[in-house]
Amino acid sequence: MGQESEELLKAADNLVQSISEYSTEIDRECRLPQPLVSQLKDAGFFRMMLGKEFGGLGVDPVTAARVVERLSAAN
16 A cells, blocks of 8 residues: 555544534534535545546545545544
């Protein structure tokens, strides 16, 4: 696994607490709060599977699944 993949996984682990803190609001509003969306964007999650030639991170599907798994466990 490359350094970029490790950084994404670490970023996902770091966001777990923040996601948990927003869980009531997420459930009530049926959407992600803007501050959380900004955190997810800043971490690169929205472009992790986009090819590098298009400005994405181009991570492998296994890493992407691990990131989603870690984020999903928070709520």
